[in-house]
Amino acid sequence: MKNxxxxxxxTKEYRNLKAIDDLSFEVHExxxxxxxxxxxxxxxxxxxxxxxxxxxxxxxxxILGKEMKPxxxxxxxxxxxxxxxxxxxxELTVYENIDYFCGLYIKDKTTRKxxxxxxxxxxxxxxxxxxxxxxxxxxxxxxxxxxxxxxHKPKIIFLDEPTVAxxxxxxxxxxxxxxxxxxxxxxxxxxTHYMEEVEIxxxxxxxxxxxxxxxxxxxxxxxELAKIEEKVTIEINNLQPEQIEKIKQLENVDEVxxxxxxxxxxxxxxxxxxxxLIEHLKKExxxxxxxxxxxxxLNDVFLELTxxxxxx
Amino acid sequence: MFIHNFKYAFKTLFRNKMxxxxxxxxxIILGTFFNLAFSNIENSEKLDIINIAIIDNEDxxxxxxxxxxxxxxxxSDEQNEDRLFYTQYVSEEKAKELLENDEISGYLIIxxxxxxxxxxxxxxxxTILKYVTEQIMQTTKIVEDLATEKITxxxxxxxxxxxxxxxYQDVLDIASQDNVKIKNISxxxxxxxxxxxxxxxxxxxxxxxxxxxxxxxxSLANMGEVGKRTSVAPISKGKVIISSLLASYITQLIxxxxxxxxxxxxxxxxxxxxxxxxILLSLTGSLAGLSLGIAVATLVKxxxxxxxxxxIAVTMFGCFLSGMMGITMKYIVDKNIPIVxxxxxxxxxxxxxxxxxxxxxxxxxxxxxxxxxxxxxxxILISVRGLRRQKYDSI
Numbered sequence: 001m002k003n004x005x006x007x008x009x010x011t012k013e014y015r016n017l018k019a020i021d022d023l024s025f026e027v028h029e030x031x032x033x034x035x036x037x038x039x040x041x042x043x044x045x046x047x048x049x050x051x052x053x054x055x056x057x058x059x060x061x062x063i064l065g066k067e068m069k070p071x072x073x074x075x076x077x078x079x080x081x082x083x084x085x086x087x088x089x090x091e092l093t094v095y096e097n098i099d100y101f102c103g104l105y106i107k108d109k110t111t112r113k114x115x116x117x118x119x120x121x122x123x124x125x126x127x128x129x130x131x132x133x134x135x136x137x138x139x140x141x142x143x144x145x146x147x148x149x150x151x152h153k154p155k156i157i158f159l160d161e162p163t164v165a166x167x168x169x170x171x172x173x174x175x176x177x178x179x180x181x182x183x184x185x186x187x188x189x190x191x192t193h194y195m196e197e198v199e200i201x202x203x204x205x206x207x208x209x210x211x212x213x214x215x216x217x218x219x220x221x222x223x224e225l226a227k228i229e230e231k232v233t234i235e236i237n238n239l240q241p242e243q244i245e246k247i248k249q250l251e252n253v254d255e256v257x258x259x260x261x262x263x264x265x266x267x268x269x270x271x272x273x274x275x276x277l278i279e280h281l282k283k284e285x286x287x288x289x290x291x292x293x294x295x296x297x298l299n300d301v302f303l304e305l306t307x308x309x310x311x312x
Numbered sequence: 313m314f315i316h317n318f319k320y321a322f323k324t325l326f327r328n329k330m331x332x333x334x335x336x337x338x339x340i341i342l343g344t345f346f347n348l349a350f351s352n353i354e355n356s357e358k359l360d361i362i363n364i365a366i367i368d369n370e371d372x373x374x375x376x377x378x379x380x381x382x383x384x385x386x387x388s389d390e391q392n393e394d395r396l397f398y399t400q401y402v403s404e405e406k407a408k409e410l411l412e413n414d415e416i417s418g419y420l421i422i423x424x425x426x427x428x429x430x431x432x433x434x435x436x437x438x439t440i441l442k443y444v445t446e447q448i449m450q451t452t453k454i455v456e457d458l459a460t461e462k463i464t465x466x467x468x469x470x471x472x473x474x475x476x477x478x479x480y481q482d483v484l485d486i487a488s489q490d491n492v493k494i495k496n497i498s499x500x501x502x503x504x505x506x507x508x509x510x511x512x513x514x515x516x517x518x519x520x521x522x523x524x525x526x527x528x529x530x531s532l533a534n535m536g537e538v539g540k541r542t543s544v545a546p547i548s549k550g551k552v553i554i555s556s557l558l559a560s561y562i563t564q565l566i567x568x569x570x571x572x573x574x575x576x577x578x579x580x581x582x583x584x585x586x587x588x589x590x591i592l593l594s595l596t597g598s599l600a601g602l603s604l605g606i607a608v609a610t611l612v613k614x615x616x617x618x619x620x621x622x623x624i625a626v627t628m629f630g631c632f633l634s635g636m637m638g639i640t641m642k643y644i645v646d647k648n649i650p651i652v653x654x655x656x657x658x659x660x661x662x663x664x665x666x667x668x669x670x671x672x673x674x675x676x677x678x679x680x681x682x683x684x685x686x687x688x689x690x691x692i693l694i695s696v697r698g699l700r701r702q703k704y705d706s707i
Contacts, residue, residue, distance in 0.1 A: 014706060052703060053544070053704065053707055054704060054707060055703040055705055070703055073546035074546075076544060076545060077546040081540075081541065083537055083540055085537045086537065087538050087540060087541040089320075089324050090328075091323065091324040091326075092320065092324060096320070100316075100320045101541060103317075103320075104317075104545035105545060105546060107316075
């Protein structure tokens with residue numbers, strides 16, 4: 001598989017703090033690579049270093065086989081960037097904003113017009129072309145932000161937490177749009193601290209914390225690192241300590257936590273754990289409201305690797 | 313790409329209500345207030361002859377300060393068409409009495425061979441007396457220095473028969489050609505309103521800095537999100553900055569043109585025959601304003617609101633020192649801490665305007681133009697260091 005981006009031993013220091021610590025990874029052609037990590041884990045700093053906006057202490061960055069520099073215009077013409085904060089002109093309409101940023105890449109007016117139309121359709125802003133940014137909701141503004149970054153049809157797209165503070169409808173629209181861009185042939189680097197998004201969207205995931213790569217792989221591969229097979233959550237009122245002790249004795253049970261009417265049981269292995277648990281509850285005459293079983297999540301992986309929750 | 317960026321930079325500036333207020337509306341509002349406030353003082357556009365007194369007694373040795381005495385005699389000469397003063401030579405006690413009774417605008421006393429003006433209130437007459445005294449002092453100093461230099465040269469060349477009369481005449485010829493020659497201002501339309509309008513134009517020129525600052529903020533990655541997006545585009549930073557600054561400068565000039573049109577046609581301000589020179593000074597002043605904005609945007613590490621606040625405060629303070637809230641302030645600064653107004657672009661602009669009225673020659677006017685260009689050049693050079701930076705430590 002062809003490497004579109006190659007980051008080797010990247011280190012970025014702010015005085016005594018290492019924001020990125022010897023980071024190395026590749027982005028393959030046509031994939032969506034997710035950079036997953038809590039706030040402050042170095043996701044945005046990594047993107048800004050790759051884009052040659054930030055100085056870095058050590059390492060090398062190659063895009064399309066060439067070293068990335070601030071004046072690498074031949075590389076930059078193939079890049080599209082959607083920053084975490086909305087980067088548009090308040091004084092320009094939706095159409096004018098997209099035209100301005102697209103015009104920095106595409107000189108030909110006819111081509112540009114066609115591309116702008118397609119970008120507006122992709123993010124679903126057809127009815128808002130003449131609106132000014134302040135007239136748009138937060139979700140629509142995020143969509144405009146995306147349109148400004150991708151209208152010129154870049155080969156490589158960087159999306160830095162594009163769904164922060166976005167309503168569910170706009171979020172779905174944004175995620176659908178990103179899938180379409182990938183289907184059209186773009187290679188995408190997607191940073192987020194929402195694990196659900198990377199699970200839905202990304203072909204490969206890099207989990208970052210404190211500027212270091214903790215793990216890399218597909219969602220399924222990473223979940224194997226969680227060392228648990230199943231997690232069952234039951235809503236039970238007034239569970240007695242002796243009843244909890246009996247549950248701990250059940251086959252394959254690894255850990256039992258009871259907190260505010262919620263019993264969480266984790267299993268390291270086994271196939272019919274839920275069935276056996278229900279049987280036990282019936283036998284012990286324990287009344288419960290809800291019961292559901294989950295496969296391990298990326299949060300469990302993060303918990304396993306760092307001892308803390310992803311959103312801590 | 314240059315035209316594309318220029319077009320949109322122009323659009324964003326023109327649609328930015330805050331910028332339009334400070335660069336277009338605010339000077340017009342202020343101009344209207346000036347016109348209303350000073351219209352009552354405008355009954356007489358020509359200056360009357362100013363009553364002054366000079367203290368004359370043996371202790372003060374007025375005769376030893378011939379230059380000053382002769383200059384005031386000339387400016388008080390009844391035969392002189394450009395007569396500026398009606399001068400009485402009196403004792404100090406009498407002068408104090410005349411001043412107390414408002415029979416004179418001020419009096420002159422020689423102390424340690426230096427003239428000192430004493431006034432009771434601040435007004436246009438008092439300001440002219442102070443200003444003329446300062447100019448005479450400067451002229452006298454120049455004459456003395458030139459004469460000393462010439463005599464020293466003669467002595468050094470071994471000439472023992474020095475023709476003092478010829479040297480004196482040569483020096484006078486040079487001094488009369490110099491920019492220290494005071495022009496007749498009794499027949500000009502110099503007035504409070506005009507003085508205020510000059511500082512208003514100076515302020516408008518310097519407010520161009522806000523436009524320059526906005527352009528820089530939109531072009532650089534460490535200044536904001538739009539700057540980040542522009543920085544990752546395949547276009548050189550220089551092209552973006554130059555096209556944006558050009559749009560800012562043209563917007564600024566449109567603002568000035570509107571101000572001139574409004575003051576000339578609506579407020580009936582007469583800029584006289586010097587309008588082209590006033591416009592030239594305004595163009596240069598606007599460049600200085602733009603440079604100030606670029607420097608604040610580049611050198612101050614803070615958010616846009618703080619930078620705008622700093623720029624407006626610096627501009628207003630500069631205008632205050634250059635006489636916007638009273639011409640006396642300019643005089644006080646010129647006399648006590650002249651370096652401040654030498655570095656103050658508002659003062660360079662207003663001084664350039666005054667010089668068109670006070671002097672027959674344009675030396676001082678062009679000196680101010682040159683000062684503004686140097687000021688702009690230095691600020692741009694300092695800013696270039698920050699603007700040329702390709703990568704940042706943090707953004």
